[in-house]
Amino acid sequence: MAVARVRLVGGDGALVSAKGLLKSFGEFQAVKGIDVEVQPGESFGFLGPNGAGKSSTMRMIACVSPRSGGELSVLGLDPNIDGPKIRARLGVVPQEDNLDVELTVRQNLQVYGRYFGLGRAHVKAKAAELLEFAQLTDRADAEVDSLSGGMKRRLTIARALVNDPELLLLDEPTTGLDPQARHLLWDRLFRLKQAGVTLIVTTHYMDEAEQLCDRLVVMDSGRIAALGSPAELIARYCTREVLELRFPPGEQAAAEPKVADLAERTEVLPDRLLLYAHDGEAALAAAHNRGVRPLSGLVRRSSLEDVFLRLTGRTLVD
Amino acid sequence: MSTDTVRPPLAVRPSTGRVVGPLAAAWLVVEAKWTWYRKGWRATIGSSILMPLLFLIALGYGFGTQVKSGAATEGMRYVAYLAPALLASAAVQNAASESTFPILAGFKWQKIYWGIGATPMSPARIAAGELLWISMRVLISGTVYLVIAMLLGAMSGLGVVLALLFATLCGMSLAAPLVAFSATIEREGQQFNNIFRFLVLPMTLFAGTFFPVASLPVYLRPIAWLTPLWHGTELTRAAVFGRMHLWPVLGHTAYLLALFGLGAWLAARQFQRRLAV
Numbered sequence: 007m008a009v010a011r012v013r014l015v016g017g018d019g020a021l022v023s024a025k026g027l028l029k030s031f032g033e034f035q036a037v038k039g040i041d042v043e044v045q046p047g048e049s050f051g052f053l054g055p056n057g058a059g060k061s062s063t064m065r066m067i068a069c070v071s072p073r074s075g076g077e078l079s080v081l082g083l084d085p086n087i088d089g090p091k092i093r094a095r096l097g098v099v100p101q102e103d104n105l106d107v108e109l110t111v112r113q114n115l116q117v118y119g120r121y122f123g124l125g126r127a128h129v130k131a132k133a134a135e136l137l138e139f140a141q142l143t144d145r146a147d148a149e150v151d152s153l154s155g156g157m158k159r160r161l162t163i164a165r166a167l168v169n170d171p172e173l174l175l176l177d178e179p180t181t182g183l184d185p186q187a188r189h190l191l192w193d194r195l196f197r198l199k200q201a202g203v204t205l206i207v208t209t210h211y212m213d214e215a216e217q218l219c220d221r222l223v224v225m226d227s228g229r230i231a232a233l234g235s236p237a238e239l240i241a242r243y244c245t246r247e248v249l250e251l252r253f254p255p256g257e258q259a260a261a262e263p264k265v266a267d268l269a270e271r272t273e274v275l276p277d278r279l280l281l282y283a284h285d286g287e288a289a290l291a292a293a294h295n296r297g298v299r300p301l302s303g304l305v306r307r308s309s310l311e312d313v314f315l316r317l318t319g320r321t322l323v324d
Numbered sequence: 325m326s327t328d329t330v331r332p333p334l335a336v337r338p339s340t341g342r343v344v345g346p347l348a349a350a351w352l353v354v355e356a357k358w359t360w361y362r363k364g365w366r367a368t369i370g371s372s373i374l375m376p377l378l379f380l381i382a383l384g385y386g387f388g389t390q391v392k393s394g395a396a397t398e399g400m401r402y403v404a405y406l407a408p409a410l411l412a413s414a415a416v417q418n419a420a421s422e423s424t425f426p427i428l429a430g431f432k433w434q435k436i437y438w439g440i441g442a443t444p445m446s447p448a449r450i451a452a453g454e455l456l457w458i459s460m461r462v463l464i465s466g467t468v469y470l471v472i473a474m475l476l477g478a479m480s481g482l483g484v485v486l487a488l489l490f491a492t493l494c495g496m497s498l499a500a501p502l503v504a505f506s507a508t509i510e511r512e513g514q515q516f517n518n519i520f521r522f523l524v525l526p527m528t529l530f531a532g533t534f535f536p537v538a539s540l541p542v543y544l545r546p547i548a549w550l551t552p553l554w555h556g557t558e559l560t561r562a563a564v565f566g567r568m569h570l571w572p573v574l575g576h577t578a579y580l581l582a583l584f585g586l587g588a589w590l591a592a593r594q595f596q597r598r599l600a601v
Contacts (some may be wrong), residue, residue, distance in 0.1 A: 100439070
């Protein structure tokens with residue numbers, strides 16, 4: 007399989023390959039030299055807090071933002087030379103919807119398809135197909151203004167598919183959507199992945215990354231803090247389970263020394279004490295035996311969120 | 325090796341997208357605009373020819389009864405003197421309104437330029453498409469005004485066709501730099517009020533539409549000569565009155581073309597700067 011891929015795509019086989027990729031805005035360095043490779047057919051994630059450099063990276067891959075340094079190849083071509091050629095083969099779902107709100111849902115798809123050099127009959131048929139895919143057929147002739155946030159997002163994704171892209175870039179695809187809308191979108195993205203479309207997703211939702219991504223990088227202040235599959239990252243940076251002990255404010259710090267040796271790592275939060283342990287139930291029982299009396303004790307499997315917080319810290323980023 | 329011929333079923337299926345040529349690209353912007361515009365075009369045409377018609381009737385036919393034909397009116401009835409100039413004046417006004425808020429909306433309110441920028445279209449081609457669209461709006465509004473003015477008997481002759489082209493060029497020589505300016509605006513566009521108040525309105529009043537620039541005080545004339553409208557007015561009158569003299573016509577046309585060319589270059593550059601960051 008790997009051999010076939012190399013032959014089909016050419017070069018080193020990666021759809022996206024970045025080495026020492028840099029982006030600066032004046033003095034500010036948004037992306038500080040990252041190395042990334044995305045293989046055909048995979049679903050790749052950029053995770054990170056606000057301001058980590060995810061969107062800047064995505065815009066460079068989308069060939070709408072020139073790189074400030076380093077190397078970048080997308081679909082085997084250099085964005086500095088072949089930007090329009092690459093864009094012809096990409097699908098882009100921006101962070102902020104930029105639909106033409108004065109047009110109808112169907113017109114948005116048709117007009118956008120024309121920019122990709124597609125014929126009128128082709129975009130007409132494609133629009134009908136995409137409306138079905140995005141579950142918007144019954145709103146086809148409504149103006150975009152009248153759509154809900156989730157519908158607009160689905161339309162933006164449908165629009166990004168109008169040219170049958172080889173690579174789909176999604177910048178925070180489900181931010182601001184309710185759970186029903188998010189699950190519908192995930193389902194649609196999963197179908198695309200099954201159909202062989204390569205996906206690159208940025209998100210700060212850990213459940214989204216776990217749902218969608220085969221591999222991901224955690225970005226923090228313009229650098230890559232970690233790379234791997236969700237399971238690998240959890241194994242590398244976290245324990246299997248987390249025990250959360252809740253205390254009245256102020257008492258958790260005093261309890262920490264009594265239980266510290268029960269876990270690989272502990273973390274003192276304003277209201278909770280977290281014990282990263284392979285067996286949470288055993289740690290909870292041991293804590294009880296030592297006379298520690300929290301208000302509540304919760305054992306859960308550790309998630310990408312724990313990895314994320316470990317790597318990027320708990321400080322608020324605005 | 326057998327895997328050499330195995331293609332992952334859809335993984336590298338080629339995309340259907342391709343890059344369109346520069347002219348086709350500009351035309352696609354027009355096509356998109358038309359998709360929206362065709363719903364309400366009657367109302368828009370109405371409002372864009374209302375102003376010149378009101379001026380033609382109130383000043384040409386009304387106030388014109390008080391004006392004696394003479395050197396200042398080139399020996400013509402005032403309404404005949406005024407009609408071709410209003411063609412240029414309307415072109416400038418329509419061009420100004422099409423080059424301001426609609427451009428700002430594309431960058432700031434609807435952000436559709438960012439959507440188009442993610443396609444094979446380049447920022448310069450989007451700018452070219454906008455200019456093409458504006459020129460068509462100006463041309464169509466001008467045609468409607470022209471037909472009505474001719475039906476009213478204010479203009480006649482084949483020269484009107486040339487006058488229409490001159491008027492459109494005149495409008496575009498203002499539109500192109502204005503589009504470039506509008507593409508720099510980050511805020512709500514209050515600056516546009518100043519453009520209309522201190523540029524467009526004085527131009528329509530003092531650039532030779534209603535009375536010859538020669539009747540302005542000597543120190544004000546050079547300012548009028550700088551405006552695209554004065555050159556456009558000279559050209560539309562020359563075309564309609566059948567007094568096309570080679571050098572003046574070439575000079576005025578060259579000035580308008582230069583303004584347009586400079587503006588178009590600035591607009592393309594500014595679209596690029598704004599979109600490709």
